[in-house]
Amino acid sequence: MEVRTSLPMEREPCVLALGNFDGVHLGHRRLLEHGLEQASRLDVGLDVLIFEPHPLKVLFPEQGVKLLSTSQERLFYMEEIGVRTVYHLPFTLEMANTSPEEFVEKILLPLGVIHVVVGFNYSFGAQGKGNPELLQVLGQKHGFGVSVLQAQTLSGRVISSSSIRKALLQGDIELASALLGRQPCLRGTVIHGEERGRKLGYPTANIFTSEDFLIPKRGVYAVWSMMDGRRVFGMMNIGKKPTFHEMYDTVVEVHFFDFKGDLYDQEISVFIEHRLRDERKFNGIQELLAQLENDCANAKAVLGL
Template identity: 75%
Template sequence: MQVKTNLPTNKEPCVLALGNFDGVHLGHRRLLEHGLRQAERLGVGLSVLIFEPHPLKVLYPERGIELLSTTQERLRYFEEIGVDTVFLIPFTREMANTSPEEFVEKILIPLGVVRVVVGFNYSFGAHGRGNPELIQSLGKQHGFGVSVLQAQMIGGRVISSSSIRKALLQGDIPLASSLLGRSPSLSGSVIHGEERGRLLGYPTANILLQEDILIPKRGVYAVWSNIDGRRVEGMMNIGMKPTFHDMYGTSIEVHFFEFTGDLYGRELTVHIGERLRDERKFNDVNELLQQLKMDTIKAETLLKAQLR
């Protein structure tokens, strides 16, 4: 898969999927799969156009945004699905002020689009004035087709990034997993922490997430990671260490059951299997250790059951 950070000067015919694709959830995958079928029918490749940073960060810098995936994760999912080219275009104030008509004429047409694929709620151009109906009209004017996919459902529920965010903030991992079409995950670099876990016999990898990534509800989770080509299971604590601190920022710590090695500085993706319990303050270290033993048994049981 090619990743291009500039718009090409030569037209190469393609089917182009448009959207933010945050999380690349099950609805996004259905849209991209539709794009792949159209591309195969037309004998061209499937391309995706996304902006970096997320437009909301430029349009409303005072607001916090909570993303489901990093740009690198989105690129990895696109490649897995079969996308040929991703145009990763800088989103600037100038881009934000581009009218829908200019967006089509100055960006889409030079890309050589023969068909565009969008979701039912796609918006584009200055002030979000562009919508699927307008891009269909502009497509007729400029000679490219447009596919608009309606809301995608699973179990009677609309699949959306906002629904997944809500589920994760409530700690509802089964719901988030069903909407994503896979287990939720967190990716970040392993940094040095207080190293208290090592002293307690439960060494942890402290994960530093990229800015603007959503952190699920505080608590303990059964998780796994692919480390050096093998699945390594463990449990993750998201919380503020109330047993040891009155005030502490939210930290993400993962204890792996069967792993010895140095992970400092490495990028790690942690897949979340299930939420085990709320975070709580313990009376002493012995009470905490007893709970950690029970958490370990529960996590191992749940993760093995999910493999069956």
């Protein structure tokens, strides 16, 4: 799969999927699969157009939208699905002020679109005035087809990035996993922490995550990661260390059950299987150690160890 950060010099006929695709959840997958069906019918490739950064971060920075996936993760899943080319174009205030007609003429047509696939709530152009209905009108004018996919649901729930964010912030890992179609993942770099866990017999990898990405509700989770080609299981704590600090930043730390090695400065992905409990403040080290032992047993039971 090719990744481009600018419009092509020459038009190459394509079916184009439009959206941000944060998380590449089941709804996104259905849209991309429909795009592949259209591409096969028309004997062309399926391309995707994504604006970076997320338009909401430019238009409404005060909202502080947190993302579900990194650019690398999105690209991995899109390549897995069968996308030919992903266009990562910069989203600026100038782009935000482009009219719907200019958006089609200056961006879509140079990409060589012969068919466009969008979700029912896709908007484009200045002040979001462009909607799927207008896109269909402009498609008729310029000679490309438009497919509009309605909301995808799972057990009566609409599948959306916002609903997945809400589930994670509530600690509902099962719901988030169902809507994503896979386990939620936290990706970050292992950094030095207070090393208190090592002294207690539970060494942890402290993970520094980008402030752009969503961290689930504070608490303890059963997790796994891939290390040296094998799956390594563990438990993760997301919290502010209330037993030891009155005030502390939220940290992410993972204790792996069967791993010995130096992870410092390495980037790792941690896949979340289940939320075990809320964060708690303990009355001393012994009470904390007893709970950690219990957490360890519960995590192993959940993970089938």
